[in-house]
Amino acid sequence: MMKVTKEQLHEDLRPFYLKANAIKPVFQYKWLTKSLNAVLNRVLKGAGIKGLKSDEISIPSSVGAHQIRTRIYRPLESEGELPVVVYFHGGGYFAGIPEQFHVYIEGFIKTKPCIVVAPDYRKSYTAPYPAGFNDCYDTLLWVKNNAQKLGASHHGIITAGHSAGGGLTAAVTLKARDTGDVPIAFQMPFYPMIDDQQPADASRYIKAPVWDSHTNKAGWGAYLSELHKTNQAIPAYAVPAKNSDYSGFPPTITLVGTLDPFYQETCRYVEALKNAGVDVAFETYEGAFHAFEVIAAQTNISQQVFDYTFSQFAKFYDRYAIREL
Template sequence: MTAFELQHCLMSEAEVLPLLEGKRETLGRRVMDPKAQVVAEFSKSVRVPGYFPPLPELRQQLLTLVGLLDEPAPDLHEIRDIEVAGRNGAIPARVYRPTDSAAPLPVLCFFHGGGWVQGDLDSHHGLCARLALWSGAMVVSVDYGLAPENKFPGGVDDCLAAYRWLRENAGEIGGDPSRVAVGGDSAGGNLSIVVSQQTAAAGQTPPDFQLLIYPATDFATTTRSHAELEDGAIIPRDRINWYMNQYLNGDADKDDLRASPGRNTDLAGQPPALFLTAGFDPLRDEAKDYADRLTEAGVSTTVHEYPGQIHGFMMLAKSLPQGLDATREATDYMKRQWDLY
């Protein structure tokens, strides 16, 4: 295999294809997208298996990767940082308002990914801005507390508090408190599911819908895709296990429905859900399993797998243009749910 470097990740598909001739990555009937294969090989080349840098360096790595491989955030009418009330003090958040309309806008409460350890308002800045611009809705990105400084269920508590704050106070920032949904990628998808389940269980108003981008749903990691992609791009098994050890207090937490919401047997009152998954993602099958269970419970559920893609592709859109296609799909779903056409 060619030793791929950063510049290869920014080449066009036409330029990449000759480098991959006779070397395309496959998984059953799936064929990895050529640009995704280059990014996957590059990510593996810079990773030392079993080694994890100090937290500040690790967190900066994600910001650097996104800065190099994601499209810049589009201009919006308003982008500003705020604080929302949490159980243990103020939680930083960022408001994305796409229009100068005086009418209150529906709100997507967004929880970023990063294994509950990485990620912040800046790592998902481009994705959140595109979600707001292309949907016409407001997006509020929540900077929940990260592990290991904030162990489970700290992040859950922050996300629940932020959602509840928007349901009561969205009008203060130009949002409509009667129209609030949740969404997020990877760990953020997990937190979106947990917020949906916990609010319904408490008899509170659940989110209008769930936008679930390759979500983690179960800490068992026993699905076929976890076995097939143990050395997968972006989140190989050793990294998944490391994230787990940073976030959870011990093995007993794996059984807690606030950590593994895919195990919940009571799905009554769950809001509609859109799942966007990737064929070469270890999380692929646990997301599909939960989607199937929602469908069986009578919840309106849509699943779209991008069969040739890898974990994280929606925030690496400069290198992986299908990330923009998936974002368009997400915003079309938001428009339909909120009748924003």
């Protein structure tokens, strides 16, 4: 087991060591995670972004009567069809809402004119896989089928997300590749949660701030609980690292910290994409724990993450999202 000490962190992140470790118990106990979700919904649900148009719709689920609460953000003024970023928020598959990630949603729109569609997919303590995955894929199909009403381009659909949202990005993009339902211009699975074997792999076991192997075990256990209960095989749409064919994947932007439990799986994912001839932009951050740029947003290393994210987004937007507009 690797236990991360304060001295191992990047110097910008050392002052946040205690704060970052104090976050972990929220994800280690079911009742605390559910309480966090209740607080987020009470405090942030429905919040807008100053200088942008923010709307909320309900997208019908393709399975059952569930309605997917979905946020739509766009510039106040725009001309012509815009690319769409379908954004999946993070939270270990069992926590979070789209409004937590306004810094990224705002950043994408202000970097390049686009529409961001962000579903508040079902969380695994309430409805385990495939509920959240289905909600995300249904949102992607809704964007394609309602492009004209959205003022969006059929050819400029981008998938993106952080952490578990990065895992959902990889899973949704995989299914879109397999089915041919939606052409994905490019994907952005940032430090994605894609391998359920990490917690049990002694060579990757890590005790680190914010999210580590222990919290990762809780997250995967909740998300895959129904499959485990019924002894079903785990599909790649649930655990994208199980995919073995990366041909036909769209261009990809990603990043990860070297002290993130997802570090090795992200590196393997990038290697597989590159071996399949996919255009990949990839950056690692030495001595950085999971979601460090959110916890320590004003530090130099975190500003490097934001600069990298939005500059690469701009490059891929010009290269892949508007080529057929």
